[in-house]
Amino acid sequence: MTNQPPTLDELDSLLESKHGLQLKELIDDIYLKPGETLMWSGSWVEGFANSRSDVDLYLLGDVEGRPGKPELTAPGLPNMRMALSSGQVRLDITVVPREVVSGVGALLAAFDGDLGYPTQWSPDLREFIHRLKIGVPVLQPEVLEAQRDLIDFDKFTSYLRRFYHNRADSLLEDVIGLLDEGDAISAVLVARQRLAAVVDLYLATHGETNTRVDKWRWKKLNRLHHREHPLLQRYLEAERIGSAGSGAEPRGACEAILVFADDLLLQTL
Template sequence: MNVLNGSELFNIVNNNFKSFPISKIFIGNSGFMYLSGSIIEGFGNESSDVDLYIIYNEMDKKDIINQIPDFGNTISDECDEFIKYHFEYDGKRFDCELWRIDQVIEIIEELNNIKSLNDSGHHIISTSKLEFLHRLKIGVSIYNSHNFNKIKKSVNFLYLNLYTVLQMMYMQDRILEDVQGALLSKDIGTSFFSAKKLLKYAIHSYLAYFGETNISEKWIYRKLKRYSYNYNNDELLEKYLELQSTEYNELKAEDFVNRVISFCNKLNSNIYRKMESYSRYFPENEILISK
């Protein structure tokens, strides 16, 4: 398949809405469309799907769904946040997500206005919203660039970095409890494999500080490779590979678990120091205060 430009991508998507021109979705000219995903991020390959995001104005969801051929059961079940649509063209799979503009603005405001990770017990921005914000951050406009750039500039992506760091740290705390509980109960096997999970979240947290807000587990190696290249430092990648490739040995498992915990604590301490200058952004955050 030849590389498609923005106009060609727009025409392909437009032609897949039966007789319903995609321009009708953009009532008031406030909508836009952009390309994102692994191809744009530099992680994709020839077999990767093309990810398209379509931001549309106020319109009944059913009216849009009715115009999509063979829609089947491809609607997202995540709180009806968006419509998901797939089609193939020239042997290539296209994944489309359709979000209403008011939803997009609400997501951005939710991020920009966050004061603490621990609001109302524990404030969590849903995974689908975090992924959307990340995809917006790396996205490339292919229709209505003015609207796309306006919306993109309204996002505080520093907050996205910091929030992702803190959420991954929160997850580490939860997993660490499991690791330590398994050790205390002499469940060495569970503690061993839980420690490997802990390691992944520590890496996600550390890299998020440097802008790697894609928390998909499958790209963790590629993110580490990019970090190594950008900062001319292979130590983090080498340590991760060493620990993650360690095979289970019951006699050595407890020592391995303690080494993982020690390494994760080292990474977190490094991040805590780096984030001290940003504590004003999350003045109520218990994690930054207590650590």
């Protein structure tokens, strides 16, 4: 990230200003076993929380006996477990087995960012590693730091770069095939998906490793660059092009999106 995460006191003050509550009022019934830790992450820590945002907590420890639905991680690693509580403020608690953190650490240690092909991790796992990177400790902070020390976050950035680059290359082949068959409208739609993958690669290259970027993509670009930056202007033009009233033909719209994505891709290599 390009800015420092807030402190727990700052988050509590923000929560109280929006909802009249502090975190301790929401976590009274959460218990920790020895060697476990609790952290606050997600949109509140990112600085993107609004009146409808969940409070995202992660309990790193034992899933046995704790409620929630399973969330897949990666081949050979145990599932996480997520429970969402209703109320004035929705509390999203994900329990992450310690074996997930140590397993990801081992996978990243063996990963070659230049030559390696990314192991298929679930979106939930990729999101968790980012949130582990930025998370604010709530209980047992020394345990959280020990868990964080198991992850090479520079390698995580390399993993994401390779993941998004592979996706962008695959989608480019799809665009070319659609244009060859004369389906320019589908080509525009897929070209926009490719642009999204390239923007995500660009963001990861600049330290923005949040993988659930669909709703935050513009906010994160805007955090990296001021609103009038040429890159942001071209991004907005690419997203609007081909819409009603723009006058752009579908094939021309597709080509413009591809050109911008290629220009942006070159800035990440």
